[in-house]
Amino acid sequence: MKVFSYQRAQTPAEAAAAAFNIPGAKFIAGGTNLLDLMKLEIETPAHLIDVNGLGLDKIESTPEGGLRIGALVRNTDLASDERVRRNYGVLSRALLAGASGQLRNKASTAGNLLQRTRCPYFYDTNQACNKRSPGSGCSAIGGFSRQLAIVGGSEACIATHPSDMAVGMRVLDATVETVQPDGKTRIIPIADLHRLPGQTPHIETVLLPGELITSVTLPKPVGGLHIYRKVRDRSSYAFALVSVAAVIQPDGKARLALGGVAHKPWRIEAVEQKLPGDAKSIADQLLASAKPTPDNAYKITLVQRTLQAVMAEAKRA
Structure with missing residues (x-):
């Protein structure tokens, strides 16, 4: 693991500004994906910004009848919330299908959405991977691809997104709220959050440099x-x-x-x-x-x- 510096952010805007202004900075919450990638030196952040103290760990009802889920709500807490189980059962089931109990206890809502692919060539630093090293090629194409994408891929990448939770949120038409380095906020439909690989598979979302997810909102329950x-x-x-x-x-x-x-x-x-x-x-x-x-x-x-x-x-x- 490479040496890195560390800070605890006090506000979402402060965290976003720090991530924008400090080269090589990354946010860390549960760390269930990032720390593994750091140990393998696939991710080598020069600076970690701890966002766990930002108060983004609540599930609140919205005036429209939906739920606003803080970015730091842990997967276990979200899956077991009575309102989620009653009105958004597909999301609760998707969360419980993911990872293990220990990981769900640590993994955050935003981190789950932003976790990186489990393509074996992404994890093997001896192999070419445009997602890990842009322009190096894609060893998965022509390699072992049993678990990889059948739709939406490109000649640059055929990786899949690993999140179960994201699939449940996509079917529910969730929206993602963020704060940018200048303190402005924006709302992104979850349908638009993740990008297809095209020629730039290393750019995985539409988030701007330094932009921090603060919450995910579920609309009014659709029933059924x-x-x-x-x-x-x-x-x-x-x-x-x-x-x-x-x-x-x-x-x-x-x-x-x-x-x-x-x-x-x-x-x-x-x-x-x-x-x-x-x-x-x-x-x-x-x-x-x-x-x-x-x-x-x-x-x-x-x-x-x-x-x-x-x-x-x-x-x-």
Whole structure:
């Protein structure tokens, strides 16, 4: 691990300004992803800004009937909150499907959204990776790609986003609130937060230099049946090969978001329709632009079968 300096920020604006003004600075909250990357010297921040003392650890009702979730709310606390379990069940289920109990106790809401890919070539510093070292190439293309993206990738990167929580928030149309180094705030729809890789896979979000996430807001509950189904190599402590977040209304109208298939939670509102329907047809529409590798072409069938399982669960409910 490289030597770094450290400070505890007193306000969100102070933290954002410090991150902007100090070269090589990074925010740290739970550290469940960042510290691992620092140990491997994939991340080598010169300065860490501890944001744990900023009071961003509350879940509050909004005047519009939704919930405002502080950036530092831990995953365990968010998943177990009575209001989340009652009105946003898909989010609670997605959170509980992620990582382990110990990690959920430390991981923060903002950190979960901003965690980096688990692509094996990103973690292997002996391999070319445009996300880790821009312009070096992508060893995953032509390499072992079983767990990687089938849609939304590019010739520069086929990594996937690892967050379960982000998939649940995407299907709920959450919004992300930030503070910028000049103290101004802005609201970003979660659909726009994460970028597809294009030619710059190292730029993973639309956040500006120094910009700090302060909260995530869930809109008024939409009701209906909430389902999160995750397919993985083992029953716990594993990232999704494919996941489906679904919110199904009594009339059958459904919202669907996929995890494990792209560089960001994958949702195409234009193809959402009533369920039950033909899972293959729905999957074909969601994955119309898919460009799988020989290693991960199975994910297309796996999305179909996971959608079938979601439909069967909805029918039983």
